[in-house]
Amino acid sequence: MTEIKRTPLHSLHVELGGKLVDFAGWEMPVQYPLGIMGEHAQCREKAALFDVSHMGQVILRGENVGEKLEAICPQAYATLKPGKARYGFFTNVDGGIMDDLIVSNAGDHYFVVVNAALRHQDIPHMRANLDGVEVIEIFDRALVAVQGPAAENVVGDLCPAARDMTFMETIVAPILGVDCRISRLGYTGEDGYEISIPEDKAIEVSKAFLAHEDCEAAGLGARDSLRLEAGLCLYGNDIDQSTSPIEASLGWAIQKRRKEEGGFPGADRIQKELAEGAAKKLVGIKPTGRAPARQGVEIQSADGNTIGQITSGGFGPTVGGPVAMGYVAAGHGEPGEQVNLIIRGKPQPAQIVALPFVTQNYKR
Template sequence: MTDAPKRTPLYDLHVALGGKMVDFAGWEMPVQYPMGIMGEHKQCREKAALFDVSHMGQVILRGDNVGEKLEAICPQAYATLKEGKARYGFFTNEDGGIMDDLIVSNAGDHYFVVVNAALRHQDIPHMKAHLDGVEVTEIFDRALVAVQGPAAENVVGDLCPAAREMKFMETIVADIDGVECRLSRLGYTGEDGYEISIPDADAERITKLFLAHDDCEPAGLGARDSLRLEAGLCLYGNDIDQSTSPIEASLAWAIQKRRKEEGGFPGADRIQKELADGAAKKLVGIKPSGRAPARQHVEIQCAEGNTIGEITSGCFGPTVGGPVAMGYVAAPHGKTGEQVKLIIRGKAHDAEIVALPFVTQNYKR
């Protein structure tokens, strides 16, 4: 017997809004609404879209020197993360692979961490086992919604004026219609926006207030995937996993200079060696020339017909107006402009390696 999928505090609202519900990482989540994936994607790029991300793990870390202790299990510089700031990062294993990616925020008297839904069963015990003297508490009584798009500042700011003053990767606690919420100016669509942690009891009411704005519509998992792929953002389990190093995944930018130099985190030997000498493979953007999307595991061949890698994520990119993909290729390949072949259902299709992201990221710097 398997456990029935869990439901977020917004489940009834999704159903009322016509959301098509699917099982995702053990949760019943909307994959799309009547507007459709293409419409929801366009809504996010041009106005604002609201996503329920309550299935993600929300964790509070309390204790002395939390940031410093996090540096023993993450390659990021969390000891110097300023109060009110958030930082993208990841846990690495002893082989230099990525255990999970996450967002860590310095909330002043504690650190606030958001981890992937499918890996909370791994991440929470991992932090409890390795953060000596730190109280690790997973929050189960708060929803998490993401309002994303160029109109997100107005959608959220009309209800919470303090949100307008925030910059990318900043976090605050603020009042929204009488409710204390945590707002972080970030997201995973490539657009400006916020993730808002709301007490369960008020989640549906506050979400309806956002959706009442003329420029805001609900969006599901389908649009979330096409948006993040166009923005060149990795999805755990597709583009990064336990065997993938941050250097292979083109995530060296997420390891601060001090950490690159001093090491002291799991897998540092491999990661520092790859920083110095290069990795055996690398993640690249791929633009198929036809209309057929190249899905995960599609073989990539060089012009001479030799296998050089495989696709990890692929879909139709509504903003791009054609298929887009990401995948790993052997290090000697992967230069922007290189012509490659994609083997889709036994047939070779022309494609080109392109720079990521496919669309400009529009964060509020």
């Protein structure tokens, strides 16, 4: 048995009454006394603070780091300007997604955030493939996300420089006298920040955010319902080693030059799917009734043929009903198409809808 890990904010979660669960080998709060519905609404209407310290934080140092990343990612990192961040993913030789990540050009180095459950894969992968690049995993910093329409005030009151940032920008600036990496991005569909804080100051800074009248703590439960409403993929559910970025409707995350040039793992498949279409595609699905459709539920066409399956599903508090994402075969998936979801052996009517379910509110 491997020992479960705790983030630098663990004692704060206990103090706040967080319900702690094992998540990817980390003891993490799934919710607080406010409850998942309340925390979800808090983020949509005001601001919520999430502990995301379980994510892997990595520094890349060396010559031409951006160009070297392009050999293992389909994104254009060689032209990523200092102070900018970009969503991307590692692909495998078959064109599947190994993991999705955020890469930032920090000027004298690159800063990468990878998924908690895939640190053991991603860091050796970078070390093996980024020749001449020092790959340093950081263990002495927390990572918190402050998300929601009031996030600018919550963070900006303590760090005025954060107010001037726009979506996918990153800076280093002091909060309570300690230098933090502040990136304007997130995983909720709302405006907000992810902030890397030295671990010995993480609780002090987090408590200062929570002292703002518009900020409350939120857990993994609300994080999942928020990202689902925002149409954002979850690794292991909506994307995996077999799924291509084109199937996952992530073609937008591959810049034009990379689409044309290739030169990354799986480029042949990805370029072919860009030109000819993929065998399946990720779509939004809205069940007609009240029963949520969970991962693995079969999707049938109106005439009873199996055309795909649900990959993420649950109740959408902002939508006020169940929402889901899943893959359907080519030839299906236009918004408005009527489908049936086989829940507990019975067909339940649903409709394919455009993603996201809730408008994304990033500060462009």
